Amino acid sequence: MTTTTASPPLTPGPLGTETVPLPSGPEAPSHARRAAVAFLRRTLPALTPDRHDDVLLIVSELVTNAVRHARGPSALTLTTTVGTLDIAVTDCSCVPPSPRAPDLTDGTGGMGLHIAEDLGARVFTEPIPGGKCVHAAFDDRPPTGPGK
Structure with a gap:
């Protein structure tokens, strides 16, 4: 797990939003991640390197x-405003994600939402026409999750 010291405020360069359609396969x-790296570099x-890595892991x-x-x-939609960064992933399922106990025995996961919250993101889901949008949002509040 990444140990992060308090990041400087999320004071962006150019404010912005970028939406990137994603392939539906394992790529x-x-x-x-490549789109997020370019967006973070620009905005x-x-x-900090630790927060940058946190964002890429959550993406x-x-x-x-x-x-x-x-x-x-x-x-994937990435949005910066003064003091915030929102990572949003839309998909075609109307079923909201539900955190579950991580399965460490057979590699089926269950850790993604927990990881995002542990890294200090506020995770929430909103219904959209034809699916849902899962957000992980960072703001100027210092991280409070384990290891922070």
Whole structure:
């Protein structure tokens, strides 16, 4: 687990939103991470390396959940406003995610939402026409999860 010291405030460079349609196969998480790296470089250049890694891990986890459970088109939307970063993954399943006990024996997961919350993100889901949008949002509050 990453040990993070308090990150500087999320004071962005250019404010912005970027939406990236994702492939529906196993390449979706790496595609999403590449898009997130470019977005962070452009909008949050002063982000600490630890927080940068946290964001990429959360992107991977949310996109992997969409690929595994929605089995259809998905998209990653990254948004910066003054003091916030929102990671949002939309998919074509109307079933909201529910945190479950991690399964460490057969590798079926169950850790993604827990990881996002442990890294200090506020995780929530909103229904959208034809599916849902799962958000992991960071703001200027210091991380409070385990190891922080």
